[in-house]
Amino acid sequence: MHFPAPLRTFQETMLPAVEEAMQAIVERAHCQADDGLYHMLAYHLGWQGEGAGPAAQGKRVRPLLLLLTTAATGGQWRRAVPAAAAVELLHNFSLIHDDIEDRGDTRRGRPTVWKRWGLPLGLNSGDALFTLASIAVLELHPPTDAAITLQAARILHQTALHLTKGQHLDIAYENRPTVSVAAYWQMVEGKTAALLAACTELGALLAGASDARRRAYHEFGRMVGLAFQAWDDYLGIWGDAALTGKSTTGDLMERKKTLPVLYGLEQGGAFARAWANGSPRTPEEVPALAAALEADGARAYTEATAASLTGEALQALDKANPQGPAGEALRQLALLLLKRAS
Secondary structure, eight states, X not given: OOOOTTHHHHHHHHHHHHHHHHHHXXXXXXXXXXXXXXXXXXXXXXXXXXXXXXXXXXXXXXXXXXXXXXXXXXXXXXXXXXXXXXXXXXXXXXXXXXXXXXXXXXXXXXXXXXXXXXXXXXXXXXXXXXXXXXXXXXXXXXXXXXXXXXHHHHHHHHHHHHHHHHHHHHHXXXXXXXXXXXXXXXXXXXXXXXXXXXXXXXXXXXXXXXXXXXXXXXXXHHHHHHHHHHHHHXXXXXXXXXXXXXXXXXXXXXXXXXXHHHHHHHHTSHHHHHHHTTOOSSGGGHHHHHHHXXXXXXXXXXXXXXXXXXHHHHHHXXXXXXXXXXXXHHHHXXXXXXXXXX
């Protein structure tokens, strides 16, 4: 992801501070008898092992979103760094457990933790990151007021519950022959939108924003998450793989219940009949199935839905009224995340 200026300037200033805070927290995983746990966490976070470095660390979008919100709302972003570290650790906890539950072999181009060290240690590593995220947010106090720190911890833990509920639905839906579009959105609210909403709400909270402004920022983050997922589902079938790096055959070959697929199934047309008969069985069948899905209106529906959600996200951002260079950078980050139609 290429960050334009001034967003890149904030990224280069803020993210090293987040990385330093995360490293200090993860240091607590050291054990005198066996340092294996620390090394597993450092590996997953992209700090150690073959292929370590920026590509293995991920984009760190969530902590950047939190700190930009704090700065754009008039707060001191450095005071919010412990919360930014906490949301990134929480995100990575969810990735370790998702990889186990989805039997994912690779993450960011490297073997996943559970694949490299086994299922029991993989589970334990995820548990450790969850615990460290809970510790990290408490590092806000001092200098942050204890009552505000408690509010931040409450938001973080409520978000963790939303994440696990969303993952439950995602797994449960795999074995259901039919899932409604409404049920799909409940899953996305947990898996994708909840943590982004927490980032923007936490950023506003730690800047001392009013309740109304906090709600606007929460809605902004939530809508970014929903719109991002809708665009991602769209690109998974009709995107340009050369531009996005996302396969346009994988979602249909794996028979994922994405937004266009669920819409197409609800129409009961040619796509639904082919899907019920087990298509696609080979990659060669995917283009014809995608064409049937488009003919049933799923492409237009998904594109219109994603565009509408994008508009709602930007309206919520306008209502939150971010200010200054950080406000402009926050808008740039939102547009970068939502620039999914190209």
